[in-house]
Amino acid sequence: MPAMLKRLARSLGLVAPNFHGGIEPDDRKLTAVVPIRDCPLAPLFIVPLKQHIGGICEPIVEVGERVRRGQKIARADSYLAAPVHAPTSGRVVKIEEHAIPHPSGLGLTCIFIEPDGKDEADDSLTPMPDWQQRDPAELRERARLAGLAGLGGAVFPTFIKLVRDQKHPVQTVILNGVECEPYLTNDHRLMLEHADEILSGLAILIHMVGASEALVAIEENKPDAIAVMRRALAVRDDLPDVRVVEVATRYPHGSEKQLIFSLTGKEVPAGRLPMHVGVLCQNVGTCKALFDAVMFGRPLTDRIVTVSGEAVPEPANLRVRLGTPMRFVFAQCGLEDFEGLHVLHGGPMMGERLRSLDVPVVKSSTGILAFSETALSPAHQAEDPCIRCGHCSEVCPVSLVPNLLADHCRADQLDKAEAYNLFDCIECGCCSYVCPSNIPLVHYFRYGKGQVAQIRRERAFAEESRHRSDARMDRLERDKAEKAARRSKVREQLAPEAAAATTAETKAETTTQGEGES
């Protein structure tokens, strides 16, 4: 009944519109009541040179060098990148390729740091308690230097979004505390334990982008977090236009585009950013990290990680230094024997299965989950034929037709797949979750996207090679022509009288010769 009333209210325009599709999986928040505790320092840290979407960083330390916690150890050269910092004080022991959390199991250059146990902090970033007087551009540079990236899992470099744009002014800041993935509770615990810091971070965000209002979105299944945030908000008088909004418990409500539509009724146009509709969306964890970076000059060197899953004896929320090997983190929760277990990096809906446990915790590590093999979806073993039930289109939050799209991807009809909006897929996994035929739809879409990207890359390379080849041909031709010209000149000099007599004939001859040679 309440659901019906809500729907009625929505159709009457009393409640902001919800988003299309979505599913309601069992949320299994095993660690919702487990307070955050610190994960001890690991014996060796492995720090990948890229922990965000965008370009790879360049190391600026050398093997044997001593580093301190928060010291910049890799420089971001490209625009879409954020620098990397040492997670603790110690010595750089090697810089080489090592596996990172990635479905391919491939590696990336990593800086290995052996801690000295002193955990001395670097103080090159000065605290800015007077941030209200600072220029937004200065704060933006601080966000970049502190290595901030979206901690909700997408790890988009944060500073890019924190901009005051004349053409696209941000009116609304949305703080994303939805956390709709099953099992994950890191944002939930953060809101319970650090509500005030998060709100201070929000104040900095509002100051930076000049927004007129802000919404803190929390899913209904976290009533305690909603209450705590509301209480924390009530005692502050510097945030008059901020509201804590309860949103329906519905996966993927925490996905940026879906949340924006649900709260404001605006759709982010394909290929654009939220700021193009006047919205800035930030995860609560990122917001807290921004607060730390501005107030205390602390770069991003740790994050909250939910360690959960049915195979973990003592599920927990840990504050883990970036670069800590996952095996070490699991050991803190009583899990050391991984025989017959599967380990996920991220939530069960969007995370990836890890091939190795020696990969480090990175900025995108919202959670690490361990399950027995049988507990996970059998979708990958038995794929039945599609019976076209249409449930996938019903749940797709971007209104794709997943079954037809998957057919095109499977058949390598990539142009058709693109016409069916392959690249609008957000890979949320709702379609695979409901498919009665167990079709790994998302896997097909990833395959299709990968193939398209590869073809584009090959095309671009071929185009470049063609130019180089054409240029070489032109050059050879030119050389030949020059040589011919030189030769005829020499001939003219040697036989000036004859040339004078039959100038026209010689000219004609040399031109034909030139043509014949080329």
Next chain:
Amino acid sequence: MSHILVALLSLGGFALVAGLVLAVAQKVFHVESDPLVDRIDALLPQTQCGQCGYPGCKPYAEAVAAGQAEVNHCVPGGDRTMRAIADLMGVQPKAVEEEAKAPMLAFIREDECIGCTLCIKACPVDAIVGAPKQYHTVIAEHCTGCTLCVEPCPVDCIDMLQKPELIEHWAWPLPDTRRARQGKVRRGQHAGHA
């Protein structure tokens, strides 16, 4: 008799009108398109490797366009390129004789290089730099892996290495399910593999 005449006249008239409409439409809606050679050339990988038996990608494109060459001679282009050309030419796909190898990269062992510049002259895409009596080096990002530089080297100091797999260029393979595999097999059969 008059019935037949009416039928003949009306149908003939109709055919005339339809023909006129078509003729006008062809003039009005005429689409200017690239010459066939360029369109085939655009599909080729531009390695200029000569494995097709022609001295480069463009000559092969010319041969295919003239109907002198089959569509399946481009080894580095693999199945996909063959299919695209067959599609463009409107002919049956035909399996590429040689399996495409993993992308390669030429590498010059610089301490052995005598600086003869022969490889520089052989490189079809100017991807090798160096001067006479100086070490030569392959610019990795321009190398197409055609192997044309290996043969001319008098001291045999050029190796073909496998191109390193980059994490950002990694692409998901097809799911390992029976249906996905069947699809692949079936497409292979279409190309005359089986």
Next chain:
Amino acid sequence: MPIMLSSPHIHGGDSIRMTMLTVILALMPAAIVGVYLFGWLAVFMMLLCIGGCMATEAVTLLMMGRPLRALSDNSAALTGLLLAMTLPASTPWWMALLGSVFAIVLGKQVYGGLGYNLFNPALSARIILLISFPLQMTSWIVPMHVGTPAVDLYDFHACLQLFLFGPDAIGQGLDAITMASPLGHVKTEWTQGIGVAEALNNYHYSVLDAFLGREAGSIGETSALALLIGGIYLLARHTITWHIPVSYLATVAVLAAIFSSVDPNHFAPPLFHLFAGGLILCAFFMATDPVSSPVTPVGQLVFGIGCGVLTWAIRSFGGYPEGAMFSVLLMNCAVPLIDHYFRPRVYGHGNGNGA
């Protein structure tokens, strides 16, 4: 090469097997009414068709070298049950068996098996039978509790004899034990120049009887009430969505209402159309067959409207008294086109609020 496994790693637990089972369950009320009206004949027919379909499925799977596991997805059983529901109770056993083989072989496996068929298998088999054996497929045995049946359909032996050896075996002609269905009656009278209202009158037609199922017809299609119960169960279980049944039935009702108010002598009233023949069965169980219907909601609406228009048109102007099955089959052909042209607007494309 390790197996590559993509997210999501959890699954909602739906399966083809459960989906088909739900539909079979939803057909139970109508099946019970069928047994109530047609006694043992209905039981024989359902068992024969289900058995025939499953056996054919097994044989075809073996012939194609596919795993027999596919038999356990219940789809063949459902096809058999659906086929039995659409057959007259007096259908000879061999005809029903032939129909079962048609349904599986021509309706499904020649297209590549479950999921690839263009048409609903049960429906295509029914149509093949109708065209091949028009007399038997339009002879409706007088049901129990309606008029005075010439045969006691609750008598096991009599029914078995009738089922195996035809009406001659029990000393009756086909004519003697059958009667016309309302749709057939109206059509016949119309060809003889008698208007709809008069025809219904001399048939002693009552809307309530038609709704409850006290009339001649195929085994499972007489009772609109029982079929509606099953349909609502399917909707509640989210096996089907409202789009196809509602748009289908509404289209028929609206067309009938408009035309019968203009010319009541030629066109039957909406309630007559809704409860007559196989319309409700088709709307909830045949047109909604996921494989042969459109995927997207808008496409489903278009599909339903198309079915409605065709059904009404065939009934009103066509040579056959009943058009529901033909219309669904015809619209099945259009599904690939509908799927292509009626895709939903994708987030962030076109005229969304923000775009």
